[in-house]
Amino acid sequence: MQIERPHPKIGALVTGVDVRSLSDEDWRTLYQTWIDSIVMIVRGQTLTKEEFLAYSRRFGRLKPHRVRKTRDPEHAELTVMGIGTKRADGQVNQAIYNRGGHWHTDSPWDDEVCKGTQLYGVAIPSTGGDTAFASMYEAYEALPDSLKQRIAGLKAEYIYGGKKREGHDLLEPEDRARPPAVYPMVRKHEESGRTSLYANPHHIVRIQGMSDADSEALVKELTPYMVDTPAQYQHKWQKGDIVIWDNRCGLHKACGGYPIEEPRIHWRTTIMQDGVQRRLAA
Secondary structure, eight states, rough: OOOOOOOSSOOEEEEOOOOGGOOHHHHHHHHHHHHHEEEEOSOOOOOOHHHHHHHHHTSSSEEEOOOOOGGTTTEEEEEEETTBOOTTTTTTTHHHHTTTOHHHHOOTTTSSOOOEEEEEEEOSSSSSOOOEEEEHHHHHSSSOOOHHHHTTTTTEEETTGGTTTTGGGGHHHHHHTTOOOOEESSEOOOTTOEEEEEETTTTTEEEEESSSHHHHHHHHHHHHHHHSSSSSEEEEEOTTOOOEEEESSSEEEEEEEOOSOOOOOOEEEEEEEOOOHHHHHH
């Protein structure tokens, strides 16, 4: 196994392993590498859907994504990303093409913590289609002490697509009306013990206990620390890459810019935090 660090604060690239036949020692190394690096790439894999699901389950319990229409018909826990970028009339379906194109964490709108997201590169375009990641540990560290004090103890509400409800047309009608989920804006990671900023600028609706104007102003003030942090890594996909990121301490976005006539297909799993980790967070 070889592990490279593309950035000292975020990212790890792993080669020389087959995730279908990991030794216990290699698995422990992989898992700790992910916790330490926020986003981890395991390169050069050739997996079936069942093998990808089995590997994903080693990280935790899988949960079907709320967008039901992109779930695999035989495996509800697996989402197929990138299908349907063109409509029947030949026009680009922007909801699919631009899905994930804002800086965000995954599933803050769920009432249980989304531990990680994992993608497997099935079809990769010749250019573009990168995914960018940013460390919220470093975003929090960069905050002035006065701003850290202002957000200490504050909680924010999240819904799918945020205030603009972008992407709501991908949801089933009953899922569009779900109440917001609520999370602290500063969180201590249950496994690393480090403190991070948790203020997803895309899905956030409001900060509790504040007027709408004050809430929007505070989110606007925090956003540059999150999206302009130098602790970023931009991944250029190769077919067979497995990428997992930690939603508890990182932001990510799809960079777009790939030719619409070329497929960009990934299998996706959503990994939830287990009961022991929830108790540690309490």
